[in-house]
Amino acid sequence: MLQLFFAVAFSAVPLTLYVPPVRSLNLFVQTVEDILRQTALYTLRAYPRIRLGLSRIFHSIFHLSRYIVCWLLNSSTLMDEIGRMLGMFSSGPSLPWLWIIEYLSSFRQIDTSIIRGLIEAAPVLPDDLGKNTREMIALRCLEELFGPTNGLRDVAPPDSRVVFDLAASCEDVLKHIVQEVSLSNLRKAGPELLRWDVHPFIMHKRASLPKCALEQLKDSILEETPVLDGDENTPTWRLDDSDDENGNREGNLIPQTHKDDNEVLQDGLLERNLIPIKRCKSDLVAGNLVGLVSCNQDGMHNDFPVNAKKFKQDATCTIQSVEKIPIPLHGVEQLDESGKIIKVTEIEGNNLGKDSQAGEGDEDVFVVSRTLGQSDAVGHVELQDNEMENAQNADIMGEQKYGYRPSKNVMMDESNHVENGALEKSPGGDASENFDQGFPLYSLNSTSAVGLQQNIEPDEAKADMEHPCAEKMCEYVDERFNIALNKSLFLSSQCIPSQDPLGKSGWTEQKFCVKCNKNGQVLVCSSSGCPLVVHESCLGSPARFDDKGNFYCPFCVCSVSITKYLEAKDKTSLARKELDAFLEHCSKKLTEQQWKLQSHLRLNVDEDLVGIQMNGHLGESKHKFISQKREVKCGPSASCLDGNKLCVEEKFVGGAVRVQGEKNEEQEKLVHGQQSMREHEHQQDQLPDNRKYSDDNPAGENTKTILENQVEVGGKNVKEAVQPQITNPPQKPVCAFNGDGEESPTAANDKFIVSSYSIRLRKRETKCTFPPIPQLRRKKLPWTKNEEEMLRREVEKYASHGGTVPWKKILDMGTSVFLSGRTTVDLKDKWRNMCKGGPSM
């Protein structure tokens, strides 16, 4: 049930991307709320998988945070619930707010005004913010203040600019700036800000962001490790983290970059940033800073270390700084030079390979941005300066390019993405079709498919056995959503309307490269609805083509990989089910064939025996033998016969297989000896040693003869005595026994004895035989006078009571009289015959 909810929840995720944001947001939020309501806390504790699913919801919430943050501000109910839910890990309902603030602060796409609004709305004090959070917020302020490689580069003389020590904290740098430029002046301080060359510092800090608490929490949940206070690897919610100089906690999963700061500080790109920063931007940033920074103004350091060293910043430096971003690539070797492909691969590795990283989506966005930026920097330094940051910050990008500032309501961005994104070409259709249909199957000879499989299979295959589908499907739905989102962001970030005379809609149709925004010989993604057009040289990695030579962009390659993976998964699941069914069928069939084989063998052996006998091997060719199955009688009551018969049958089966395999005549005799007491009788004369064979030695080392088989029945050895060919008069039909005289018919009721004559299995007892094989008849055994008398006496006795005749009782009563092969049916039939008239012959 819960999985269903999760599925519903995640099925709603793509909608948020492709339908009007408000509506989809409401749907999503409502779904999440429903789930939260219906998910009791104790359940979350008890079932890690539910926690897992919930963590995905959390993640999706925050993944979409830029779209729903405003809603979060007004939804204290959900926040309270989340707080209570997570309260089991820590202290107090305000904690989720802190997490969210910290988390959202790491997003460049989220305006600092939103962060400020969050802080104001949250039941937390600014002082409650942890160092990491403050650092992130400060970084965001710096980023907004100075803009992403904004147009200031070409204004200030390079030599006069001041750089900051990378070891300093963002907070300190911000304080320093705010100290020198008063908050009130910040609104108009555009040119003044040019004194500082903060970009290397910002890039360094951005590249070395520690993993925020929420991500650690998510990781902890996903790893299903108990999240307890004091756990070093989980959010411990030390609001005053003992961070290192870069703000990284010990054990932070995001390693340090820029080990060599001096190496980084060689960038001169910013020297070209001479375009004045837009007034509106400065105003807004300044306004935000008032709320975010003012509280710390008292703590500003006058002796803030300013690294006065001048430096150059070049593209290579940028690359270095970003290349160190730890990207858990899989098979990067084949794709390393491509930012995009790296990004794609990372998605696979991170989100799929990790099982349930249902969207490191936001991170992915950044990673792709960075890497794309690097790619640009590598191959296209001559491109516009803004392009590097275009990819880094779609929102700010839009702000710069379009000359407007997006609304604080980030849903505007969503519209933007949709407008510019994949749906542009197919506004009427669901963009998911890009991923769900019409993908030509082409071989992914690199990381995508292979790495994906390798990373996922071991764990997931196992997990799938237990928990098929819903959860996993959600995961991949989310994953594909991530890809779609990234793609949408990327496309929108790459759209440069200034060079698009036809407007955005005509961009791809005009076959302008998404990277350099120039036309020419471009590659057009062949996926249905994908608008991506790119020069092969801009791709940064070898282009991928299918068998028909159709090009596919990295996004679609990734989606196809996931699609193929899901398809393969379905096939595997189906095959597994079919295999199970087949095995079950085989099991049944085997049982049938065992019976069939047994029956067949019985017939064959009979024929063989006849042949043997006809050849005189056994010297009794005159006799006509009929192999019949014996019915072993256990104890005084015949009622136990049926129960044990199967055991005997099983033994036969074993012998039959062996004989058939070896075609050993002796063994055939042996097996036949197991089945037909006729030849037992017959062989008895020639081979009196009747003890050599036992069931423990079924292979038939004893190739002589069997007069008495010991068949284990119910844990006891049941001797199968054989009866010599009847030569006696009917009155003594069962007089002779084995030569040793160990048993006598009259003593038969004292022990487990074998029928004095062979009894074949009733057809009814072998109903499972398929096709039915007619059973051989027992040897005809005339009734003795004593038997008739006994029968008559007993029947008349019970007949006087009226009702039915208890043949079974009568048989039990007269075991000493009735021959040991008699059955209740025999008694009944005999009585019928007797009633008809005259005694039996």
Add this chain to the structure above:
DNA sequence: ATAGGGGTAGTC
């Protein structure tokens, strides 16, 4: 489990 009908194979 029993009753009863009907069938079959073996024997004479």
Add this chain to the structure above:
DNA sequence: GACTACCCCTAT
């Protein structure tokens, strides 16, 4: 062919 013993099946 009659008889008998055994067998199969169905109904209760």
